[in-house]
Amino acid sequence: MADQTTQPQVLLVTRYPVKSMGGETLTSVEVGPTGLVGDREWAVYAADGKLASGKHSRRFRRMDPVFELVAAQRAADTVVTLPDGSEVTLGRDGADATVSRHFGQPVTVRQEGEVPHQDAATFSLVGSATLAELGRHEGDGRPLDPRHLRANLVVTTTEPYAEESWIGRVVTIGTVRLRVTEAIERCRMVGVAQVDLAERPGMLKAISDHHDLNAGIYASVLQPGTITVGDSVHVD
Template sequence: MSTLSGSEVGAGPAGRVVALRCFPVKAAGGESLAALEVTPSGVAGDREWAVYDQADKLASGKHTRRLRRMDEVFALVASRRGGDTVLVLPDGTEVVAGESGADTALSTHFREPVRLRREDAIPHQDAAPVSVVGTATLAELGRHEGDGRPLDPRHLRTNIVVETQEPYVEESWVGHEVSIGGVRLRVTDRTERCRMVGVAQVDLPPRPGMLKVVSVHHDLRAGVYAEVVAPGRIALGDEAGLA
């Protein structure tokens, strides 16, 4: 496997994996992991569940035909424990997706009837099953807003963060197959961002000017989407390179 290089993909080299996250419930906070299992359909357990309102719209940070802005979802954190998906509410209450009482507790939190539903024929992912961003992109975005701290990748709900030297270099991977650890991905498109890049979340303060930064400086795009070509395992420290 060769290291991703400018001569091969149009920009600076990529390095090792520095962060991995899974988000078991769409739009809720997720968990930082030492490794991800990647199946043919994406990161195992990622966005497996979502909060639905009575009109069958998914709780999110924006309005679309299938999504509804419901900011209460940002106060929740989800993790996988064994075979269960557990959601922690702001008061510390824990509910298990699919168990009796979970929907009641969530409806109280949202102040309207909602229910947790597992993904079925309609994917919970917005556009592709895996998301990737480079550290140089996070640093560049942060340089233009607030105190200059790099943007926390949790604002982007990104699965894989790869060490990079040049901002937005990952965009030059679009159309290429990339190996990360034991997984081969095909990078399909740049990721269009919404207001979630700046909203406050659990243990994550707001970045109120970040959406404008992404819009003005980079056409509202940050990071890339990818599809799974060959499933496997990705761990912290794994190398990224051309397949």
């Protein structure tokens, strides 16, 4: 699995300006020391200080209304689109009140501070063959929509889970250098309904049964730079 018959390339770049909300597809993105610039910069905080997510844990609170929202960056602003098509610009007067009405409870939307918004790492990636394999095991046979995995990059691969052979290695994409750190263990979020995505109730079980709950990889940034769709992926 370590070798590809063709050079992997970047197929899709996605940034999620607000944790757990829908994100935005980009043709090119700047990568800083802590990941895609603007990625998971904001998060929804419940009254108890936990982050809105699709699961319960020490840091997270399950709050499924977050999946009905989509966030995008417009110049210096982060804008959230609500289900009725209206928009709210984060950080402005009344923004928290608007988002709270959607959640049906008091929440605040804050930029990252002492509490990290990322999970185990700041950069994530999945191979196209892994998406195809997951779709073969659950659903109608089409590749799994990568938004269910919320990876920053989708790269072309020819074998399922080939990207896991990069763990511990340095990967260069565009002008960015990454160190791949670990496989990503998945949770119920892979199956929840989102904006323009139907529920995939059997997806988590499929990942568990066929690949020990792992799909995709985490990486840390060694050298910031720019990644563009079509860039080749070089594994050292």
